Amino acid sequence: AQLSIPAQISIPLVSVSDRLGLKPIVCHASACLANWRYKPGVDPDSRFRAEDISLIAFRFISHPGNEWFFTITAQMETELARGLVAIADACFNGHLSVNTLTDIRHSLITAAATFQRMKERLPPDVFYYGFRHFLSGYTQGDFVQQGGIILEGKEERGPQFLNGGSAAQSSALHVYDAFLRVEHSGPEREYLEKQWEYMPQYTEGGAIFVLIPGDDRYHESEALLH
Secondary structure (H helix, E strand, C coil): CCCEECHHHHHHHHHHHHHHCCCCCCCHHHHHHCCEEECCCCCCCCCCCHHHEEECCCCCCCCHHHHHHHHHHHHHHHHHHHHHHHHHHHHHHCCCCCCHHHHHHHHHHHHHHHHHHHHHCCCHHHHHHHHHHHHCCCCCCHHHHHCCEEECCCHHHCCECCCCCCHHHCHHHHHHHHHCCCCCCHHHHHHHHHHHHHCCCCCCCCCCCCCCCCCHHHHHHHHCCC
């Protein structure tokens, strides 16, 4: 029997995903970036902390580590913002300021320290055996033989070979790599470039966008640093 998603789920899933410019599967943008809210009584103007937010959806298991995995990642994203602002300023102004690399360094050190807190509420075994497989996508096991998952009601699209959610889909990490000229190779590069397809894409309406090599806007931005 073919592995498929029933039409009652796949049709609205594809419709919403297409309107958002996302793949019809859980991704970093939907599971983390757009999936949190402040807990009651928390001052939105206070420092952003994982402890002060909760998830809107994607509670795969009842263990609190499920929520912590995404909220601590959301905190890391906010901590990377200072460096992103410094990078944007450098690109728009056409030169590095005194604080550019200082701000980038501060963001990376702060986010790395926050990442170490993951184990505070998420034991490794809970992640590995508990909900990791919910993020694994449709690229392994029996899905390989049939070329991916079948979306009933959308069969014209063919089998969908979809990656699951991953922090490698964070636009921030790719911006840092591009700006600092961090180059990857082999399977690692292939995997990271594949994740561009799972990021919110550029729209003229002002939504979050990602510039990818080969796009004219990418080359225009890159030229500012030369």
